[in-house]
Amino acid sequence: MQTRITLTATIALAGFLLGTQAGADGHGDTANYRSAVMSAMAGHISSISAIARGRVPFESHASGHATALGATADMIGDLFPEGSGGDDTDALDSIWEDAEGFAAAVAAYEDAARAMAEAGGADSQGLMRAMANLGRTCSGCHDNYRRPDE
Numbered sequence: 001m002q003t004r005i006t007l008t009a010t011i012a013l014a015g016f017l018l019g020t021q022a023g024a025d026g027h028g029d030t031a032n033y034r035s036a037v038m039s040a041m042a043g044h045i046s047s048i049s050a051i052a053r054g055r056v057p058f059e060s061h062a063s064g065h066a067t068a069l070g071a072t073a074d075m076i077g078d079l080f081p082e083g084s085g086g087d088d089t090d091a092l093d094s095i096w097e098d099a100e101g102f103a104a105a106v107a108a109y110e111d112a113a114r115a116m117a118e119a120g121g122a123d124s125q126g127l128m129r130a131m132a133n134l135g136r137t138c139s140g141c142h143d144n145y146r147r148p149d150e
């Protein structure tokens with residue numbers, strides 16, 4: 001266990017150092033940041049899922065994960081500046097070509113993420129409901145604006 005934590009921390013630190021060393025082409029950094037935030041969102045939602053399904057005895061963590069997801073409601077709209085797509089990313093051009101549809105997908109996520117934050121103290125059924133609503137807005141956006149897996 002100790003080894004595993006140390007290893008993970010070392011990898012994370014190495015990535016952080018390499019990342020800062022590799023320096024900046026603004027958009028690549030934005031795309032990497034976007035991926036990091038998305039991965040954090042996925043981590044919080046799967047953590048809540050494990051709690052709500054009773055797979056782990058950490059009910060007291062639910063509101064922390066839910067609050068973190070709520071905070072991403074204020075971030076997601078910033079993650080897609082024009083020019084931050086391209087072949088090196090999974091962000092499709094439709095994000096900028098269909099700005100109206102994309103804004104609706106962002107707004108749906110914001111509402112569901114804020115509702116998730118409010119449901120943080122709920123029982124497992126309330127958590128599951130909020131999680132299902134939020135999950136629909138993840139795939140609602142991915143289906144149209146993220147490059148599908150090969």
Ligand code: HEC
Pocket residue numbers: 031034035036038039041042045076089090091092102105106109134135137138139141142145146147
């Ligand atoms: C408004 C659109 C939108 C919403 C909402 C959204 N995503 Fe994403 N997500 C994207 C796009 C676009 C990408 C590809 C980004 C890139 O490659 O630059 C992505 C990438 C990801 C990735 C891959 C990150 C990586 O390793 O590169 C994960 C994981 C992810 N999203 C999880 C989620 C989860 C979980 C939710 C909901 C809680 C969510 N996303 C909501 C648009 C969205």
